[in-house]
Amino acid sequence: MIIHQANNPEERMILVCCGTGCLANGSGAVYEELCRALEGNDRYQVKTFAKATGCNGLCEKGPLVKIMPDDITYCHVQAEDVYEIVEETLIKGELIKRLMYRDPTTKQYYRSHRDTNFYKKQHKVALRNIGEIDPAEVKDYLERGGYQALEKAIKTMTPEEVIEEVLKAGLRGRGGGGFPTGLKWKACASTDKQPRYVICNGDEGDPGAFMDRSILEGDPHTVLEGLIICAYAIGASMGYIYVRDEYGLAVNNLILAIQSARECGYLGKNILGAGLSFDIEIVRGGGAFVCGEETALINSIQGNVGEPWDKYIFPTEKGLWDQPTVINNVETWANVPVIINAGSEKFASIGTEGSKGTKVFSLVGKVVNTGLVEVPMGTTLREIIFEIGGGIQKGRRFKAVQTGGPSGGCIPERLLDLPVDFDTLTQAGSMMGSGGLIVMDDRTCIVEVAHYYVNFLAGESCGKCVPCREGVSLLLDILTRICEGKGKPEDLDLLESMSKTIQQAALCALGRTAPNPVLSTLYYFRDEYLEHINNHRCPAGVCKELTEFYIDPELCNGCGRCRRNCPADAITGETKKAHQIDISKCIKCGECINNCKFQAIKVK
Incomplete structure (x- = not known):
């Protein structure tokens, strides 16, 4: 999508994945050991240096080390492997077979990560820089076309033209709702009120989801650039990035990015000499799942309890401090510079008619290749799980994939060929959500899965409205009885009727989507519920009282x-x-x- 500067053939870069997952497995020590080994060493044919990057995606094989421009990838690297890498690969030019990627199915070894099935079917847009740059260095972002879109927007386009370009691209919000981004910007820009605000929603609370976290950690400047472009388009002077308190590395990298953006003239007064004044502040959330809902998030930024309000008036008209406000999630902002730089037609050429572009997913659960993936909208679940993901662990049978987090649903094996886009998943009784894909094998009890998510949502409900506060807790009570072998056939009808009532009556999206795990599992796996109730048996062997x-x-x-x-x-x-x-x-x-x-x- 963007033309990047080629690697300098007179330099060799050692890229060490220092995303949260790899850091937890020792990549920080690998990076430090590499820096020590490379310092003052004159035995290399070309200048050689190490960089700490964001997540490379293939978390299952981390810590990952990439050697460029040789295009060599090593997996499961530990600090004690550094000396061997230096001696054998950097100096002698030999590959270390035991550190190379080995396909779990074919058992074939690969020199480069780019040749593996995990990467070949991906199309990086939002993740275009992650794993390739040091997120703490603004010059790395600039070398890959960073802030060119901002300069293009404010120097060659009117605010109306920027909004029109986003509209024509067909970008829809990647946080779960899928609302057209351009329409939101247009609505905010058309109001008479000032000041106006821009907010990045980084309150990623779905179990198993780490898409936004990885972008904030690995490429924070792309989020800043998206926010600044929107500020120009709608006439905002202040922006906020709301980040979960647990995301310490993401916050640290954002702080560095904001500081360097100010120093380079991309934030502050008179940006790039074009008269635009805009700045950004980080707000750390307390970890409440409900604050992923935009109005609850606004309340939290204002210092209030994170409770949603009824959106008969939208935030684009009356949002932060009762002023017009645009809220988009991290991945949405990461796409904006690409649309402006490469053009709306280029972006819209990817994906499906109703879902343009790509989508980032965290692929986790009982799948061989867990990690972070980005694919064109319309890619099937089968392609993601069995081609990119490498199939099910230990050769077990696939049972279901849960999409959309706690507010989503479970998709059975017979629907594996569904294209992944906003509308198709909704029609199947699930949703895109922010992009979590949790793969389940035949050792998963579907009733217990519904119980787990409903239990999570009951605990995360803000309690403001009765349908959510009381209704979700009652759903949990029924599911608990069924898992304990105390369920009755009439409980299934009660689950369905209560779920439909909650969907219609709850105040916010958390409550209205809370019944989705129940309804989707009842629809696709009703026989498993009946096994628990009628035969007092858990087919998966998970519910202890029934096993x-x-x-x-x-x-x-x-x-x-x-x-x-x-x-x-x-x-x-x-x-x-x-x-x-x-x-x-x-x-x-x-x-x-x-x-x-x-x-x-x-x-x-």
Whole structure:
């Protein structure tokens, strides 16, 4: 989408992934060790230096180290591997096979991450710079076309033309609602009131979601540039970035980015000499899930309790401090510079008729290649899970994929060929959400999944409206009874009727979408609910009150793996002979069934 400066052939860069996931696995020590090893070393043919970057996406294989322009990628790198990398690869030019990416299916080794199935089907737009630049260095962003879109907008386009370009691109909000971004900007710009405000919603609260976090950590300037362009388009003088308090690295990188943007003349008074004055402040959220809803977020910024209000008047007319306000999420802002720089037609050529561009997903759960992916809208769930994601772990059977976070739904195997876009997922009883994809195998109890999400939402409800405060708690009570084997057939009708009432009567999107996990699982997996109620059995072996494990003697080869991993010593048997489970000792933890390679352990 953007023409980037080519790597200097007279320099070699060692890019170390220092996103949160890789840092947790020791990449900080890898980076520091590399810096020490490279300092003052004159044995290299070209100048060689290390950079700490944001998330590369393939979290399952981290910490990742990329050597450029050689285009070599090493996986699971630890500090003790640095000396070998320096001696064998940087000096001798030899590959270290044990550190190369190995495809879990074909067992083939790859020199470059770009050649793997995980990356080949991706199309990076919002993530275009992440993993390639040091987020703490503004010059890295500038070298890849950073702030060119801002300069183009304020020096060659009118505010109306900027808004029209965003409208023509078809960009829809990536935070979950999917509202056309250009319409929101146009509505705000058309009001008579001043001042106007711009807000970035970085309150990413969905379990398993880390898309916005990775963008803020790995490419904060692209978010700032999007905000400044919008400020020019709508006539705003102040902006806020609302970030979850847990996102410490994201906040630190944002602080550095804001400081350097001010120093370079991209923030502050008379930006680029064009008369635009605009600045940005960071607000740290307290971790309330409801503050992902834009009006609750506004209340939080104002110092009030994070409660939503009924949007019969939209924030574009009466938002922050009762003034016109535009709110978009992190990923939405990251797309704006690309649209202005490359043009709306280029952006709109990607995706589907109703969902333009790409979408970033955090692909997690029982999938082989967990990580951060970006694909064109319209890519099927099957492509994402089985081609990019590498299929299901341990060769187990796919059961469902949960999309849209707690407010989304569970999609069954028969719908794997659905194209992923806003409208199709909604029609299937789920939603795009902010982009979490949680893959589940046959060891997942769908009833327990619904129970988990409803329990989460009941705890996160602000309590302002009765349908959400009381209704979601009642849904939780019914689901708890079913998981404990105390459910009744009429409970299913009650779940459905209550869910539909909550959808219609709740004040905000949290309450109105809270029943989605219940309704989607009832629709696609009703037989599993009936197994719990009528047969007092959990087919997945998760609900302990409804589970009893046994070993199929025809499938058991006596390897002893289940016996060795049983924490209760409930399994006995001789080597190469069928084993048995002592039910009186079994604590139903599921370790045996999780560790059996031959699927010999069953649920009665």
